Amino acid sequence: MRIVHRALAALALLALPARAELPAVPLGEAPRARAALARLDLDDARRALDGLSDERRDVARARALLAIYEGDCDLAATLLARHAGASDSDLGGVDEVARGCARVTAGAVTVKDEARGVWVRLVDDADAPLVPYLVDAADAARASLERDLGVALPRPLRIELVRDQYGLALMTGLPEAAAATTGTVAVAKWGKVIMLSPRAMAHGYGWADTLAHELTHLAVTRASRDLAPLWLQEGVAKREESRWRPRWPFDDDPAPEAVAKAGFERGLALPLDKLGPSIAMLPSGEQAMIAYAEVHAFVRYLVKQRGDDALAKLFAAVGDRPVGDPSASAALLESTGRGLAAWSAEFQRALAESSLPAPRTLGGARPDDREVARAARLGELLLARGHARAAIPHLERVTAKRPRDPSARAKLAEALRAEGQRDAAAALVTSLEQVDGASGPHLALRSTVARERGEPEPTDSGAGGRRLDPYSVQVACGEERPSDPIARALCDAAHQMQRR
16 A cells, blocks of 8 residues: 655645734735645745744744655654644644654655755665665656656755654554554655665565655656546556566566456446545455556556657646545646546447456455465574475475465575485476566566576666665675665665664
């Protein structure tokens, strides 16, 4: 689940009555600051507040919100505390976010790449070796978004890398229980992307595509003044999360169109014009997954029907709607000549007439998940302690139950290689047709096997592995410590993490 930036809800708190003993704020200045932040134009928001007194409660709050956007949480907390009392229920949780952000970022290190306009703040400086790769991904995603959506993201792009979901909750206002329940790993909010370090998860996660996904939310916020409905934001973000990089074999496995079609056939999908404001509020996780696939497929269909500039035109039309009107139908009508209901009906017909194969599964837990998890964990512990031979039967049990799981295959291959069974290990990792999805160690072992056989290294395997599991020793180091200093630093960090 992705949590999306909804800036206007927080910005509404700025329009507060002036205290009688102070002169009135010049007409238009506070609304100008709010509108500037909705466009992520921090320079204009700063100019709008320049010269206004922080003794005014509304001005102090406006400046505090700007400070959160700029990453100065201590200043934000100080400004809000100065006017605490009276009725703070209208703060919308911004005061808690300011205090939480100040706690999380105390002692944090900010790495600035001025040339490419990307700032990365690290709660834990052990993540410093990942920063060059983060900046590369952010820069490539920004260029892709400018091409696809016709909007330039602000400079600098601000990325916050936090240790855990507790820190993510404090920085964003998302309840920690909700973050844990939904598995949230990143949030686009307060004009920045706040995301978990890949070190927070045992086998990493797709942090690079996640970053591109969340940057898309910021781009949509900027293009539409944060007026685009959530379902449309998610559909565009799903499309954009992989367009910044070379295509992978698993990018459409399963195809969102196939999932959406199966959802309609099983009565689990809703027409686009009936989805409502929040996919996350659907009755089940399976329905939410189908809805995400549906909006992704629809955005791809719209671009195919109306051309590469369709999204740029749509968001320009959305941004021209009155504040508080999140409807996409009028914007679609204006930019394409057809409203949402008409597009929804046409899209459903196209799905029904397609010959897409049904996806192998629509998700959900399996009855043996706990048994498989126990075997996998025992095998990993034995392997980590140098007992590869003892680990092999447990890891074979996992691959027997999950023959198409790339992570299971890679772990078993690692154990077999440790026992000198290199041919058996190679058979587990050389073909992508044997697996569903990508795994960093699986990609890394494919590259290792290719080099040992004198074959060309699979395209994008090294970078692909880092985008999934950068702190895996197999991914970061390969068979020997890299000579490149940037890669070597990540390799050393992976070894340090393994020893913990």
